[in-house]
Amino acid sequence: DAGVIQSPRHEVTEMGQEVTLRCKPISGHNSLFWYRQTMMRGLELLIYFNNNVPIDDSGMPEDRFSAKMPNASFSTLKIQPSEPRDSAVYFCASSPENTEAFFGQGTRLTVV
């Protein structure tokens, strides 16, 4: 398996624009997680899905953030409208039955 695949690897966008981050989990994994990493706050869990259903989105910072998982092989994290303080590295991870998690390479987002 190619592992967790995230796209794009880097994204630079202007404040106010919509940003969509994508994730393909490892085949057969039924848990999917979105994390954000910043210098100030470290690695934070934003939301996680189990069997494509959002279980806990308490880490989503604001209504500007939304996440979907339309099927077992794809998830998106959307920020609309984006702000400079959203600049961070966003990681997606997947695991079988919420056990050992494997991370993608991350998307480095810069909002100018």
Next chain:
Amino acid sequence: GIQVEQSPPDLILQEGANSTLRCNFSDSVNNLQWFHQNPWGQLINLFYIPSGTKQNGRLSATTVATERYSLLYISSSQTTDSGVYFCAVTNAGKSTFGDGTTLTVKP
């Protein structure tokens, strides 16, 4: 929520030295993982260790769940071991990362 404390926050070693990194957590956990974040930002799985002891080459880890801590041992450190080591715990389905230990191994 659960608190995860890692120590030390920073560690500088000479190549060949051994080290022990610690992770304390404030509540019972279902899962515990150790990761290495390399200088390119990749999070690499080291151990999935909710309890017990595991070894993988120069690295080993021990989790004592009843006492709410885990230890990561690095022996004969190499410059490629440099980076940030994270402990992550899962409680009731929710994962929490510690702030990490930044390791620098000097040649």
